[in-house]
Amino acid sequence: MDRPVLFDIDGTLVDSTQVVTTIWREVATRYGVDADPILKVCHGRRDEDVVPEFFSPDLVASVVREIADLELLQADLVEPIRGAASVLNSVTEGRWAVVTSGSRALMTARMRGAGLKIPTVFVAADDVSQGKPHPEGYLLAASQLGVDAMSCVVVEDSPAGVAAGKAAGAAVVALAGTHAPESLMTADVVIENLNELARAIKSLPA
Structure with missing residues (x-):
């Protein structure tokens, strides 16, 4: 990707x-x-x-x-979402980031506890003055990657996160699971499994 x-x-x-x-x-x-x-x-x-x-x-x-x-x-009492490791291995290095509503310390620990690699660009609750659904975190991540947010794809699981991605001007792929698909319909695409992400991104307008 x-x-x-x-x-x-x-x-x-x-x-x-x-x-x-x-x-x-x-x-x-x-x-x-x-x-x-x-x-x-x-x-x-x-x-x-x-x-x-x-x-x-x-x-x-x-x-x-x-x-x-x-x-x-309890940061290590977590599991990776199915397909997460393979998805992160498929994205181009230096072209992805994480944007989380948790603290940097907690989310780094959870990523490590789940056995997932840590990106260079990591925007946490500590880094923003306004959390999701405000777009500040996604705008900051895009800026740190050196790209326009409108060129990005945001991958989210919550209505607040979907709203933040859309407010930033990004295309949004929502992963159903934490929330029912019908609560995520403002996203551009809703998927049931991360293994569907590559195909979903290809379906988005350039």
């Missing part, structure tokens, strides 16, 4: 759904908060953007820190 590709990590390259769900439920229960509404919106977004929606202002900093600590402790 010669076209620049910008990948999300959680739910796209790394399967961390069980870990994320367990941690959010544990922390929410500790503070007497219902975890179900959180789990409906937290995937693909920064913890620091999600926590204020469900916890009182005086708790936000400690809850964000607690979630981050727990996630880092």
Whole structure:
């Protein structure tokens, strides 16, 4: 694949759904908060953007820190998404990046825990002032690759991520799994398996 590709990590390259769900439920229960509404919106977004929606202002900093600590402790309890390793081996070196709503430390650990290679361009929550669905992360990754975002393909699994890719002007391929296909229909293409990615990219307008 010669076209620049910008990948999300959680739910796209790394399967961390069980870990994320367990941690959010544990922390929410500790503070007497219902975890179900959180789990409906937290995937693909920064913890620091999600926590204020469900916890009182005086708790936000400690809850964000607690979630981050727990996630880092369990960073290696993840698996690669089926087809992730072969997809990353098929993209042209220096023409791909990752853009994640997690911290650099956590996402690097998860990538390594899943046995996946780490790209040169790695945009994490630490690097942006506005998380997905804002396009800042994808625009920054394209800039660091030295390309226009409109020439890129974004690969995402969440509605927030799809919205971020589209707002950046990129073509978006959505991987169904974390979310149902019908919630990802604003993407240019929806696939069920990463092994379909090369064909999906070829189907996109140049």
